[in-house]
Amino acid sequence: MRSTLHGLGDLIAYLPYELGFRPTDSLVVVGLDDDRIRVVARLDLGDADDLAQGIHRIGSVFAQAGVREALCCVFVDTDPAPTVVPTRLLDLAGDLLRAHDVDAAHLLVTRSGSWWAHRCGCGHCPRRPAAVPDRDRVDAVVESVLDGIAPHASRAELRASLRECRTELAQVIGDAPVTDRPMPSAAVTAAMWEILHGTRPIHEMPVPVLASLSRAMANRSTRDEVFGWLAPGLPGVGVSGSDSPPGMPGAFDARAVRARLVQWLHCLPDRLRPPVLTLIAGSAWSSGSGALAAVAVEQALQIDPGYRLARLLGHAVELGARPRRCA
Numbered sequence: 653m654r655s656t657l658h659g660l661g662d663l664i665a666y667l668p669y670e671l672g673f674r675p676t677d678s679l680v681v682v683g684l685d686d687d688r689i690r691v692v693a694r695l696d697l698g699d700a701d702d703l704a705q706g707i708h709r710i711g712s713v714f715a716q717a718g719v720r721e722a723l724c725c726v727f728v729d730t731d732p733a734p735t736v737v738p739t740r741l742l743d744l745a746g747d748l749l750r751a752h753d754v755d756a757a758h759l760l761v762t763r764s765g766s767w768w769a770h771r772c773g774c775g776h777c778p779r780r781p782a783a784v785p786d787r788d789r790v791d792a793v794v795e796s797v798l799d800g801i802a803p804h805a806s807r808a809e810l811r812a813s814l815r816e817c818r819t820e821l822a823q824v825i826g827d828a829p830v831t832d833r834p835m836p837s838a839a840v841t842a843a844m845w846e847i848l849h850g851t852r853p854i855h856e857m858p859v860p861v862l863a864s865l866s867r868a869m870a871n872r873s874t875r876d877e878v879f880g881w882l883a884p885g886l887p888g889v890g891v892s893g894s895d896s897p898p899g900m901p902g903a904f905d906a907r908a909v910r911a912r913l914v915q916w917l918h919c920l921p922d923r924l925r926p927p928v929l930t931l932i933a934g935s936a937w938s939s940g941s942g943a944l945a946a947v948a949v950e951q952a953l954q955i956d957p958g959y960r961l962a963r964l965l966g967h968a969v970e971l972g973a974r975p976r977r978c979a
């Protein structure tokens with residue numbers, strides 16, 4: 653996101669674009685750094701004990717990551733609308749975060765296209781339901797739409813979007829003859845450049861290139877090198893080689909890159925998918941899209957339950973936070 657959000661109503665309108673889907677019956681905790689969104693975590697409104705544990709974990713991870721300011725917003729959708737529970741939950745969230753030295757100055761409620769502040773730290777937020785700003789009037793939303801980014805209606809839809817497959821092409825790539833020689837490093841770099849930053853759709857890339865590159869990702873050091881470009885500095889994952897390869901800019905539009913990675917995924921049969929799903933998860937997680945990261949990890953582990961990098965990432969993603977901001 654490059655645009656500035658003007659006020660918390662804008663932020664609420666923008667959150668689905670940051671999460672990748674519209675949160676429903678959720679508690680969303682936004683970690684802030686100098687008034688910028690640094691991390692977004694989401695919990696289902698369900699069992700009170702689970703929620704308390706979830707908030708506790710979020711507070712712990714935020715504190716470890718040096719996030720000291722947060723904002724909590726309850727999205728209430730299901731009827732009948734609970735009147736007391738959201739505010740009680742928000743108070744609990746504020747207290748649990750405070751126990752980790754994370755200050756939640758704003759506790760907000762969103763329902764039926766309106767929002768209001770249960771607690772306001774700035775003195776300017778509405779205390780009674782006010783309309784969430786029209787998406788067309790929020791610069792950051794318009795920017796996302798122009799970038800071709802639309803939030804999915806639900807987490808289930810996000811899952812389904814990753815499962816899509818160009819079946820015929822995936823079969824051809826899966827059946828492509830295997831050569832004994834590993835793909836040379838320069839060829840991996842060139843092909844990855846095309847995948848990440850090219851202009852032609854991935855499914856129009858030459859099949860031998862896609863087949864070789866997709867197989868090269870089964871090699872741990874090759875995959876880790878690419879992972880390092882996409883998700884630099886993930887602690888606990890033990891990835892080295894985070895230097896950008898020659899000619900690859902250090903800072904790129906993470907969402908545009910992820911859209912290309914998802915296109916690549918759609919060209920692959922299941923057995924070649926775990927490394928690419930893990931790259932998507934790493935990229936998503938390091939730039940704050942925890943929901944996509946969780947879904948990608950989940951699918952990698954469904955295909956290969958022992959896939960180590962996915963398990964490590966899954967553990968980190970479960971905590972609901974990323975360790976650092978990537979531009």
Ligand SMILES: [Zn+2]
Nearest residue numbers: 772773774777
């Ligand atoms: Zn306020």
